Amino acid sequence: FNPAVRATLPLITQPMFFEVHRLSVFTPRSLDVDVVLDLMIHDLDVVSSLVNSPVKEVRAVGLPILSGKVDIANLRMEFESGCVANFTASRVSTGRVRKLRFFQPQQYISIDYGRQDVLVFTIGGEGGLPGTPSVNPQIKVAKPSVIAEEPLYAELKSFVKAVRHRLTPVVSLEDGRRALDIALDVVAAIQEHSRKINLERLVT
Secondary structure, three states: OOHHHHHHHHHOOOOOEEEEEEEOOOOOOOOOOOHHHHHHHHHHHHHHHHHOOOEEEEEEEEEOOOOOOOOEEEEEEEEOOOOEEEEEEEOOOOOOEEEEEEEEOOEEEEEEOOOOEEEEEEEEOOOOOOOOOOOOOEEEEEOOOOOOOOHHHHHHHHHHHHHHHOOOOOOOHHHHHHHHHHHHHHHHHHHHHHHHOOOOOOOO
């Protein structure tokens, strides 16, 4: 429900590579769950909806730093479409970062969740065959219009509207379940990785 993400939806063609960072300073909240279920799950939901392809492979590593659960995690996820996404989630950082960047043919798109803005870099220029880079490519920069709105408020407003008017929710139960299933696969991958390198005593 972040308006920057919504503004990006019409631009999606064939995303092939994502780099996602969600970093926070440590606070004594939600320490009963690890950082995957606390923070990373939001980005798993967003990227899965943008790629719209089944997950093929999950590789992840994570460590507890200041709590009894995993506080920092890194994930490499590959989709059946061939798209690859790298995620980093941390709740032990020195600053707050909420960014998603991705590449698709002829285009690079950067989303800043916090500032709620989008930057689009497109390769253009004259000449060349369709689908191939121009001899002298020019990079065109665009900043789509984004109407700022608190994501949680937008989510609640959408839910109330769906209930009142008996509409299909923007985010369905199946969407939520898909994100949770992927997150649980990531948690399992972290535990498996920890066993392989004899760190299972640290990861719960």
